[in-house]
Amino acid sequence: MRYILYARKSSESEERQVQSIDDQLRVVRDFAKRSGLDVVAELTEAHSAKAPGTRPVFAELLARIERGEAEGIVCWSINRLARNPVDSGQLSWLLQRGVLKSIRTIDREYLPEDNVLLMAVESGVANQYILDLRKAVIRGMEGKAARGWIPNRPPQGYGVNPLTKEIDPIEPQFQLLRQAWDLLLTGAYTVPQIRSKLQSWGYTYGKLGAPAKPLFAESHLYRIFDNRFYCGSFTFRGQTYQGRHRVMVSPEEFDRAQGILHKDNRIQPQRHEFPFTGLIRCGRCGCLVTAERKIKHYKTTARTAAYEYYHCTHRKGDCKEVSVTGPYIDSTIACELESVLIDPEFGQWLLKALERFWDEQPPVDPKLIKQHQEHVRATEQKLERLIQLRLAGELDAQEFSRIKTQTQGELADGRRQLESLSKRASTGRQALINAVRFGLDAPRHFAENDTHLKRYVATMFGIRYVLTLGKLEITPHPLLTQLAALEPPKSPRNMVGAGALRPDAPIEWSWRELNPRPKTNEPNHLQA
Numbered sequence: 001m002r003y004i005l006y007a008r009k010s011s012e013s014e015e016r017q018v019q020s021i022d023d024q025l026r027v028v029r030d031f032a033k034r035s036g037l038d039v040v041a042e043l044t045e046a047h048s049a050k051a052p053g054t055r056p057v058f059a060e061l062l063a064r065i066e067r068g069e070a071e072g073i074v075c076w077s078i079n080r081l082a083r084n085p086v087d088s089g090q091l092s093w094l095l096q097r098g099v100l101k102s103i104r105t106i107d108r109e110y111l112p113e114d115n116v117l118l119m120a121v122e123s124g125v126a127n128q129y130i131l132d133l134r135k136a137v138i139r140g141m142e143g144k145a146a147r148g149w150i151p152n153r154p155p156q157g158y159g160v161n162p163l164t165k166e167i168d169p170i171e172p173q174f175q176l177l178r179q180a181w182d183l184l185l186t187g188a189y190t191v192p193q194i195r196s197k198l199q200s201w202g203y204t205y206g207k208l209g210a211p212a213k214p215l216f217a218e219s220h221l222y223r224i225f226d227n228r229f230y231c232g233s234f235t236f237r238g239q240t241y242q243g244r245h246r247v248m249v250s251p252e253e254f255d256r257a258q259g260i261l262h263k264d265n266r267i268q269p270q271r272h273e274f275p276f277t278g279l280i281r282c283g284r285c286g287c288l289v290t291a292e293r294k295i296k297h298y299k300t301t302a303r304t305a306a307y308e309y310y311h312c313t314h315r316k317g318d319c320k321e322v323s324v325t326g327p328y329i330d331s332t333i334a335c336e337l338e339s340v341l342i343d344p345e346f347g348q349w350l351l352k353a354l355e356r357f358w359d360e361q362p363p364v365d366p367k368l369i370k371q372h373q374e375h376v377r378a379t380e381q382k383l384e385r386l387i388q389l390r391l392a393g394e395l396d397a398q399e400f401s402r403i404k405t406q407t408q409g410e411l412a413d414g415r416r417q418l419e420s421l422s423k424r425a426s427t428g429r430q431a432l433i434n435a436v437r438f439g440l441d442a443p444r445h446f447a448e449n450d451t452h453l454k455r456y457v458a459t460m461f462g463i464r465y466v467l468t469l470g471k472l473e474i475t476p477h478p479l480l481t482q483l484a485a486l487e488p489p490k491s492p493r494n495m496v497g498a499g500a501l502r503p504d505a506p507i508e509w510s511w512r513e514l515n516p517r518p519k520t521n522e523p524n525h526l527q528a
């Protein structure tokens with residue numbers, strides 16, 4: 001039997017995962033050779049097969065089969081041939097009349113009696129259905145937003161009422177956060193100070209029914225004070241909506257809080273604070289780099305200006321490393337931060353994809369956790385039996401005490417191991433989620449004129465800052481650069497729709513990479 005080899009590469013973005021024409025040709029030629037097929041011609045084209053009648057080479061293929069130049073078609077996969085019912089029908093008709101006797105793909109053969117071509121088209125239609133469904137879900141969420149209810153998870157202090165599906169305040173979080181806003185509005189408290197206050201009030205958060213978590217990171221609190229949801233509005237997919245939930249602060253209070261947070265007009269601490277002291281090492285002698293402020297008066301223009309300089313502390317003796325200005329350090333970090341910036345849409349998708357991924361592949365094997373749970377339970381039962389034996393008088397006091405001490409030790413060990421396993425599972429997740437959020441928000445936060453925020457972002461961003469010959473060299477956290485590299489170059493939505501980009505090995509790998517703790521002076525929040 002004579003075969004015509006057909007290869008097609010579409011330009012559609014959702015088929016980006018399909019092999020290139022060269023790859024297809026190489027694989028199919030190899031397959032034809034191994035199977036001893038007599039290939040009389042090779043036809044290739046780069047056209048989508050979604051709409052019928054748009055592929056001249058495909059039309060030529062059918063015409064040449066019709067003319068009897070060959071009796072078979074060989075191709076990489078059946079979806080290279082037909083992705084719409086019209087083309088599929090033509091092929092089925094050729095097969096049924098026996099003009100076409102065989103279609104060979106690398107995984108199977110289609111014969112005249114098979115009606116699989118229609119099935120292949122059906123599956124293509126199913127893909128389209130999934131894409132449409134996704135659009136429908138988004139439309140549904142937009143509807144909810146238009147009715148005044150935030151379609152995403154509401155921020156802290158609020159929860160979704162399971163009965164009405166509306167957003168209700170959750171106590172005592174709502175009241176405690178309102179008190180936090182009050183502190184901010186006095187203008188006398190910094191965000192870290194407010195965080196400590198919340199901690200002393202016993203503030204915890206968590207989903208309804210889930211165990212409460214201790215206090216969140218400082219960045220969470222910055223996000224709360226930045227979120228217009230608390231004064232009544234929210235954004236969803238680029239649109240701003242007026243919410244119907246109970247507000248925590250008035251719009252006037254919210255605006256005043258923004259002024260206090262961002263214009264840095266709160267009551268200043270006694271000493272001038274520099275954002276990057278204690279973060280950078282001198283490349284020449286290894287000492288820390290410190291900062292100082294110099295006031296300069298220009299006699300000719302009668303102008304006074306303050307300058308910030310960063311220089312080596314000279315702890316190990318005289319060091320020749322040159323000093324640099326504060327703005328230079330600031331702009332260098334800002335520039336490097338751009339490299340780990342994550343596109344908002346991609347970032348949101350990634351967060352969701354990670355949730356899905358972890359549902360399927362938990363960071364710690366659930367079987368292992370179950371084993372430990374069973375061990376703990378068995379030890380508890382053993383202890384219980386021991387007590388019963390003693391009560392029944394079958395054990396003397398000395399014997400009982402000896403076995404009891406031993407069993408209690410076993411139980412404590414077991415519980416400790418179980419706890420560390422669960423902790424390992426959750427810290428790995430949280431670190432990765434924090435890293436994605438960092439890539440989404442950090443560059444913007446860094447640009448705000450806030451010493452605390454700058455310092456916070458810089459600490460999380462770099463694992464090493466070295467000043468050498470007046471040049472600042474930064475080693476970003478490897479997880480951040482890896483995440484940024486995952487972002488597809490073009491419009492991510494198409495890739496997402498086709499599932500072409502799934503979180504798999506690279507992310508899992510980077511999660512494992514996290515375990516070595518970077519050496520910084522400040523606690524690194526990517527770690528916990």
Ligand SMILES: [Zn+2]
Pocket residue numbers: 282283284285286287312313314319320321
């Ligand atoms: Zn030095």
